[in-house]
Structure formats: structure tokens, C-alpha cells
Amino acid sequence: MATVWRSQCAFARLLIGKIAQNPNNSPDLCTKLFQGPISVTSRNYSNYANSPFIERIKEQYEYDIIKNPPEWAYVERLLPFDTIPVVTPKENYPSGWIPPREEAVHLPYFVSRTKNHELPIYLNITYRGMRKITKIKKIEGDIWLLNDTLKAHLKETAGKYVETRVHELGKFIEVKGDYVNVIRNWAHSKGF
């Protein structure tokens, strides 16, 4: 620590010289040494013997320590959340986010929201945009029934047969093609 302080002193003297009046309680930049006019002759502060000793900085403000002040609430407001908060129920959400509905729990299959309360439906683009795979994750319950329902729905909406792939252990379904919006609307209609 001592070396750092000493080099700071030398640096400070070069840069600010007399102008620095140490406005706050900042580390005392060796102002004691430069009370008078700056001497032209240099002093070698890289030398251990010549460098000043570190002294305790005098406190410039009076303060006392209190526990649980009323202002602490404002500090807490600024602290990051410990965990992602639960959504407060509203009539409508200006962002267009749609909350999950209660009755979805009674279906034989279920798509749970992510921890950020979003639907786990993603588009994976590979082979330089040649292959687009829509992936529905976090499927609980009867995944094969969900696959059949979804396939039928996609055939109806897209007007053609749509290939899907079920990964039961990974709890996801992959749909060949970009059907993110179709599937998202379908999931919202189911209440997920």
C-alpha cells in the first residue's frame, strides 16, 4: 500500500500541484508537503527514505451511525432484486405481455413459463438461415398429446403438413419451420 500511496503523491504533484485544495474527505494527496510554492528542484519520491509517511486522514465531517434509518427504504428500492418478482395482476399490460390463465392447469399437458414469465418458444436458425426450427421447451404432462394437437393445429393454420420432433426426456418439441408466432398464439389461446 505504501508504494502505491507514494507514487500517487508524485503523480499528484506533477498533475495538480497547488491547485488541489482537497475538497472532500478524499485521500490527502500530500498537501502538507506542498503548502508553500512549488520548488523547482525535484525530490525523488521513488526513494523510500525520502518519501513521506502515511498519516491518518482527519475526518472533516461529524457523523453518527444509526441502525435502520427511515431512508433505508429508498436504498432498498435501488438494490437489485434477489429473485425475479412475481407479476402484479393488472387489467391489461401495455407491453403486450399476456398472463397465463388458471384453466391451463387442468389440461393433460402444460407449458410452463420461464422464470422471466415468458413463453418458452424459440426460433433456432442454423445453416446460414437455411434451416429454421421452432422449439417449444418446458413441456409437462402428456407431451405426445400436445404434439398431436399442435400438429393438427399447424396443419390447419399453415395449410400443409408440418414436421415435428418430440424429445420426451428433454421435455421439448421441435417444429420444422418458422412457426413461432402461430405457436405462441396457440399457447396463449390454451392459456399457457
Added chain:
Amino acid sequence: MTSVLINAFKRLNLSIRPQVKVISSSYSTAVTTANSLNVTQKEWKYPPLYTKPREVWIENLDTVEEKKLGLFELHPSVYAAMPRIDIIHRNFVWQTKYRWVSWAHTKTRAEVRGGGRKPWPQKGLGRARHGSIRSPLWRGGGVAHGPRSGKTHFFMLPFHLRIHGLTSMLSAKLAQDDLHVVNNLELPTDESNYLADLIENRNWGPSVLIIDDTDIAPRNITVATDSLPHVNIMPVYGLNVYSMLKHDTLVLTLAAAERIEERILHHLNAITTEQQREFKLSQV
């Protein structure tokens, strides 16, 4: 044994409907007499939406015969996750590799003794060109690209794979009926025979891992397990996939089960950018 169990179930089925008392998070008082049963229903911070909570019996350790002290609910996100064997295996590989330093060592051509002189002239003998008898081509020569000692195999598994490994392993244990919840670790004696009998009686298999909330276990169980190499005690913060794989049965205390649940649920629902950062060797 089986008939006793069947009888117990019959009695329970008869009496469970009228006499179930729902207690909210005061499991410590859950004590059964012959015909009454207390079910602990828990208030989770993140209640399960679709999958039902798993119920386990609260058992005792103070008698050799098993007594069921009540029912306890476990969160399905932690104890009923999909048992991903691939993730468990990745955890296993990680745990074996991060502590492995390979000390295999070979000498290069520079380190093998001798070989400084050209064995024969470059030209005129009709023989192959050679500059040293310790070249890797020679018998007794140095090894090219051989193992050099002090090679670490340390790496960090991604954070969520570690979390998912724990949930997979706990769920697999629970699904295979290898996870038991006990009320506390108080034993009546400090003899290891008692614990061995208890494990034999309850069919807990060849090895048992006991997890407690605190890292100071009661004296009796520490003395009893001291001479039993196949029974180990571990605090909650030491719980890992490797040990759970290694031991046949996992015994959690109530407090430990709740603590594991709370920590894993927290990480499943928290912002984990800090934990997902690239691991730096200087960060600890």
C-alpha cells in the same frame, strides 16, 4: 415385515380421510399415534403449478424399526425433475476431472542422457542420416509429444448444468425410493451396531449418505458412523452428484430437505448472470 406394512396402510387408508390434520409449516410437531396422521402442507415461495408436490414419509432414527411420523411435501421442481442421465453423467465427469492432476511424465530427446554426438557421418556410409542417438526415432530415445507431469484437467461445468445435475440426481433418488427423510439425527446409543442393524432392517442397501442442515452432527451418530465406512454424514453445502451416485441411499433430515429445496428454488428463479459468467481462476 410386509404384512406389518400392509396392515399399517390399511389402517391409514381407513383413517386418513377424517383425521388428516393440515399443519402449515410446523412439521416439528408432527407426531403420529396409531391412527392419526399429520400432513405437512407447505407454503412455497414458488408454488408448483402443474406437477403435484411429491410426498415422503418422515421417518425416525431413534428405533431400529421404522416409524412413520408424518407426511412431508417436496417441491416437484427440485425433487421431481426429469432425471436427465446425460446431465448426471456430465456432473460426474466434471467432479472426477476438476480434481485430477495427471503426473504421467516422459523425457524428451533433450532430457534423455547422452545423444550429443552425431552417431556417424552424414554421408559416405550408406546409412540413414542421424544427428543424435536420443532422437524419437531411436530405441531408447526421447518421446515426442509425450505426457508432461503436472497437467491439470480442471474445468467448470456451466452453472445451470450443476443445478440441473442436483435436481436430476435428487429426483432419481426419490423416484427409485432411495431418498428418505428423517426428523433428526438423534440416536439412542453411539454403537455402530445399532446403525448397522437399522440400515439392515430398513433395507437401505450397502451404503448410506446422511445429509444434515448443520455441519455439527449429534455426537451419537458421529461416533456410530465413524467405524462404518459405508455410512457417511455430510452437511447440506457438501451435497453433490458424485456422492449421491456413490451411495445407495440418501437420508435427508427435514431441515436439510427444506434447505436444499430453498437454495435450488432460489437459483431456478433468480437472475444468474453472475454465476453464469466465465470462471476465472482468480475469482475465489
